[in-house]
Amino acid sequence: MHHVVLEQWSRRESVLHRRDPRAKIVALLVFLIAVATTRHGFLPAGAAYLTMLLAVILWARLPLWNALGRAAVVLPFTLVFAIITVIAGDVERAGLLLGKSYLSALAVLVLVSTTPLPRLLRGLELLGVPRFLLMVAQFLYRYLFVISEEAQHMRVAAASRRTAKAARAARFRAAAGALAVLFARSYARAEAIHRAMVARGFQGRFRLLSMLRFQWADGLFLLAAAAAPAAVRFAAEVRL
């Protein structure tokens, strides 16, 4: 599964993997803002942003082509809006939409692929993201695999009882029913997980093992990683 691969990548060894997640998160935010607000001269600026990301991917020793392919997962979504924009007569904006969404997805992928989830969540928590949201994210990540496995079992069970080619309406009804059952099972599982947590003394507050220490190398990294996209952003404006 997609998130299993990213999880394995995040536990590799590199200078970027060792950086404090707060530095990486803030650098990502600066990068995303720079990309999103680049309106003019996007072609050279976009090329510069892409070069930065490629350099970072190589620096982090991530598989380049695999990472580039995985970031393209956002394209089907943005392609719909890009087509609508083309139909509306704004081809340039459609190109911007595709380019910016791909660069943003690639940047997020680099962060997730170089930061194990517990450290990422800890970093977000220390940056002020509500704990409740982070707990939801953690459980979603952990149980996505289990729930998708359950869905797969249900699909096989349904297929094993399908003797003739069913009408589309009947298949739709069966899928809707299966979805409801999956929801009910997920709810029951959530209750069981909560029970298991309470049984081990959980009182509403997660205490994590990993301690974060922001070092001078993290500061230097943040400075460089934030300055580069900001410089490209302003260069693109000035050239105009």
Next chain:
Amino acid sequence: MRQPLIEVRGLHFHYEDGTPALNGVDFQLFPGETVALLGANGSGKTTFVLHLNGLLTGEGSVTVCGMRVDKDTLPKVRQKIGLVFQDSDNQLFMPTVIEDVAFGPLNMGLSRDQAVARARAALEQVGMSAAVNKAPYHLSAGEKKRVAIAGILAMDPEILILDEPTTFLDPPGQRALAELLDRLPQAKILVTHDVEFAMTLANRAVFFANGKLAGEGTVTDIVQRFGWNQAHWRSQSCTSER
């Protein structure tokens, strides 16, 4: 006279829809004992054990290590009783094995170093030291069960409760689990349908029927008295088919 680790008197429990689940259960567990809870699905076994560490609350009294289970004593009671659930996936919710096993000790208020030390010791005890940094979904069913048990052992409980521990395990996994549990010094309660497993480990069995304790004795005795033997059931089934 020996003091029981667990003493339950007149325990009644109804679900929210009014369905009675426990109808006056009396039970005792003594130090060093391993007791098997046998009985049909829906007879109240799991509901009963959920009362022992306060996950459910009914009428009657539940005393654990001399403490009556109530809101004030729950944190201490939950350190004394370790509950291993049927589906290990529900119990392993943290991103890595070490974080999961250290979850209980951290909740007990131990420092990070102490929690890690406890977690590592518990993982060694169950033979899972090599899995420290693995994600739970990379483990086999047997490994998950061992890690789930380590998560409980790390809290240093005096009593272990295992709900259907052999579910999802293949025969070698079941044997390995039986050997592991046999080595652990804690008093144990096994909720199980697996008669062979119960016979291997338990020195006493109680039989649940309709939310009550219908009988008590050795596992062999209970199995014979209530026709709870698979071989016996199979022979009856074959006779009726003839």
